Amino acid sequence: MTATIVSLRNVSRGFAGGVLALRDVSLEIGRGELVAIVGPSGSGKSTMLNIIGTLDRASAGTVEIDGLAVENLKDSQLSALRARHIGFVFQHFHLSPGVSALDNVADGLLYTGTGLRERRERAEAALCEVGLAHRLDHRPHQLSGGEKQRTAIARALARRPLLLLADEPTGALDSTSGEGVVQLLLGLHRAGTAVVVITHDRDLAARFDRQAAMRDGQLVEDTRRSIR
Amino acid sequence: MSTLQPAKLLAIDVVRLAAYGLTARPLRVVLSALGIAIGIAAMIAVVGISTSSRAQLNQLLSELGTNLLSAGPGKSMFGEAATMPPESIAMLGRIAEVEMVSAIGVLADARIYRSNRIPVSQSGGLAVYAARLNLLETLSAEVAVGSWLNEATANYPAVVLGARAAARLGIGRGLIGQQVWLGGRWFTVVGILAPVSLVPMLDLSALIGWPAGERHLDFEGDITTLYLRTAPDAVEAVRSILAPSANPKEPNEVDVSRPSDALAAEAAADVAFTGLLLGLGAVALLVGGIGVANTMVISVLERRAEIGLRRSQGATRGHIRMQFFGEALLLALLGGGSGVLIGALVTIGYAHVMGWPVDIPLWVPAGGMAATLLIGGIAGLYPAIRAARLAPTEALSVG
Ligand SMILES: Nc1ncnc2c1ncn2[C@@H]1O[C@H](COP(=O)(O)OP(=O)(O)O)[C@@H](O)[C@H]1O
Ligand SMILES: [Mg+2]
Numbered sequence: 001m002t003a004t005i006v007s008l009r010n011v012s013r014g015f016a017g018g019v020l021a022l023r024d025v026s027l028e029i030g031r032g033e034l035v036a037i038v039g040p041s042g043s044g045k046s047t048m049l050n051i052i053g054t055l056d057r058a059s060a061g062t063v064e065i066d067g068l069a070v071e072n073l074k075d076s077q078l079s080a081l082r083a084r085h086i087g088f089v090f091q092h093f094h095l096s097p098g099v100s101a102l103d104n105v106a107d108g109l110l111y112t113g114t115g116l117r118e119r120r121e122r123a124e125a126a127l128c129e130v131g132l133a134h135r136l137d138h139r140p141h142q143l144s145g146g147e148k149q150r151t152a153i154a155r156a157l158a159r160r161p162l163l164l165l166a167d168e169p170t171g172a173l174d175s176t177s178g179e180g181v182v183q184l185l186l187g188l189h190r191a192g193t194a195v196v197v198i199t200h201d202r203d204l205a206a207r208f209d210r211q212a213a214m215r216d217g218q219l220v221e222d223t224r225r226s227i228r
Numbered sequence: 229m230s231t232l233q234p235a236k237l238l239a240i241d242v243v244r245l246a247a248y249g250l251t252a253r254p255l256r257v258v259l260s261a262l263g264i265a266i267g268i269a270a271m272i273a274v275v276g277i278s279t280s281s282r283a284q285l286n287q288l289l290s291e292l293g294t295n296l297l298s299a300g301p302g303k304s305m306f307g308e309a310a311t312m313p314p315e316s317i318a319m320l321g322r323i324a325e326v327e328m329v330s331a332i333g334v335l336a337d338a339r340i341y342r343s344n345r346i347p348v349s350q351s352g353g354l355a356v357y358a359a360r361l362n363l364l365e366t367l368s369a370e371v372a373v374g375s376w377l378n379e380a381t382a383n384y385p386a387v388v389l390g391a392r393a394a395a396r397l398g399i400g401r402g403l404i405g406q407q408v409w410l411g412g413r414w415f416t417v418v419g420i421l422a423p424v425s426l427v428p429m430l431d432l433s434a435l436i437g438w439p440a441g442e443r444h445l446d447f448e449g450d451i452t453t454l455y456l457r458t459a460p461d462a463v464e465a466v467r468s469i470l471a472p473s474a475n476p477k478e479p480n481e482v483d484v485s486r487p488s489d490a491l492a493a494e495a496a497a498d499v500a501f502t503g504l505l506l507g508l509g510a511v512a513l514l515v516g517g518i519g520v521a522n523t524m525v526i527s528v529l530e531r532r533a534e535i536g537l538r539r540s541q542g543a544t545r546g547h548i549r550m551q552f553f554g555e556a557l558l559l560a561l562l563g564g565g566s567g568v569l570i571g572a573l574v575t576i577g578y579a580h581v582m583g584w585p586v587d588i589p590l591w592v593p594a595g596g597m598a599a600t601l602l603i604g605g606i607a608g609l610y611p612a613i614r615a616a617r618l619a620p621t622e623a624l625s626v627g
Binding site: 080108 | 234235237238240621
């Protein structure tokens with residue numbers, strides 16, 4: 001068990017059409033660390049988060065997650081890695097319409113090899129944890145924006161990930177519900193999960209232990225530059 | 229360090245996922261399942277109706293027996309209808325394998341009319357025959373109303389009408405005892421036959437007693453057609469000696485046949501027609517399959533965000549492929565299942581109306597479901613592969 005959960009070394013990512021979304025980025029994140037990623041739109045924040053979350057692969061450089069070199073892993077092994085260790089929270093929630101909050105969260109455990117009953121039990125516990133014990137049977141359209149995002153967080157944390165990645169989780173919320181979501185993320189960090197949050201909000205970022213700033217695909221500032 | 233092995237989806241979860249995917253878009257599901265349902269229902273009904281009709285004919289054949297032979301008049305060398313000598317009845321009766329012999333003789337000049345005021349030209353195409361008393365028993369025929377000729381009425385001017393002959397003359401059920409104008413004198417209708425399946429020609433005939441013909445209408449006793457029942461296993465043997473025995477002098481003028489062959493041929497005849505309809509059903513099924521493929525392709529396009537989300541939660545490409553493939557199969561099965569049901573109901577209804585026994589062999593629904601699975605599998609393959617190929621980031625960037 002390594003102390004580092006994410007390690008990017010000289011990572012670049014180019015897209016068809018010649019866009020270089022990431023240039024030579026090196027970044028280490030320790031277990032249980034709390035990191036805010038800031039930067040203007042188009043600076044490569046989401047691209048980096050996707051690579052950290054193994055949803056995307058680097059064009060150059062090396063990526064290690066929990067000590068495993070991603071480039072040596074097959075697609076199905078990356079899936080298993082995500083199922084076990086990585087949780088995602090998106091700006092637009094991505095909840096299934098017409099499915100109750102409980103089943104939305106339980107569905108997030110589908111690829112962990114657990115049966116329906118256990119998935120529902122864990123989902124209920126997770127929803128209670130995010131303060132939605134009274135919303136188990138509500139469908140997404142019956143939930144407020146903040147409640148939707150808390151449901152999405154419950155879905156990610158039900159798997160007890162080592163690493164939680166949130167791409168502008170408060171971007172679609174008013175400040176009050178945004179604050180509730182931030183409190184949840186901070187709470188997860190306190191419980192030992194490494195939490196990486198992309199945000200436009202400088203004030204929010206300031207409350208995080210560590211901030212990394214990006215511009216034009218490069219890491220231009222990191223309040224805890226890794227040694228080397 | 230644990231090896232990274234993706235979890236297997238439980239079978240029940242695959243089914244649940246497929247059902248969830250379908251219930252989210254009920255109208256589209258119903259419409260595209262309908263295509264398959266129509267194809268399968270058409271095929272099941274076509275096969276079911278044809279097997280039921282064949283079952284009916286086979287049942288009829290086994291009731292009527294296939295051991296009836298007839299020896300009719302072939303054309304003589306000079307083109308006139310030949311007859312057989314009266315003695316042939318006795319001669320054939322002496323053959324051990326012959327169980328029963330009966331005969332009819334045509335009264336070529338006799339016409340039958342509803343009354344003596346009908347113009348002679350309007351005879352309605354009905355033939356008049358003198359019949360042996362055991363004719364009905366030999367042909368397994370039955371009387372619908374009234375009674376068959378007996379020793380007494382065979383001597384009198386009494387007539388039994390074939391089913392269609394009675395209808396043409398306008399003689400109904402209540403008109404037994406009615407007089408008809410036959411061969412220039414009044415005859416009394418004593419009975420009407422039920423349709424004679426083995427010898428449909430008799431349906432358009434009027435039958436009088438042998439002695440009555442001789443006494444009242446100058447019938448000379450020459451035999452037009454012989455009917456005989458043989459021992460069940462001796463049909464072919466008797467058939468081969470029938471012509472020389474019936475007319476030793478002119479065996480070539482005797483036309484021997486087995487009346488049940490016509491019914492059996494009828495059963496075989498609709499095979500070709502069935503094949504044609506089956507082909508049409510197959511085309512409908514194919515179109516249904518294309519509908520399913522189309523629905524699934526659209527579904528994959530619409531659900532890219534869902535696919536991306538599932539990939540982020542740890543779904544492998546295989547999981548995604550299985551989800552959409554399962555959904556296509558379930559969609560096709562819904563169509564196929566209702567198609568089998570509809571097809572069976574149509575068959576049962578039709579057979580009921582026709583008074584047939586219902587006969588849907590097990591291979592018909594089984595084949596229908598197999599065809600459905602095949603179509604669903606083929607239709608689901610491409611959309612499933614496409615869904616699985618989607619890059620997670622690309623899929624997520626939609627929402
Ligand atoms: N799939 C893609 N194909 C082509 N270009 C892309 C793709 N994803 C991102 N980009 C480009 O890469 C750059 C960084 O994008 P992104 O990481 O989304 O920025 P941010 O999240 O910081 O707004 C942008 O110029 C964007 O247009
Ligand atoms: Mg972004």
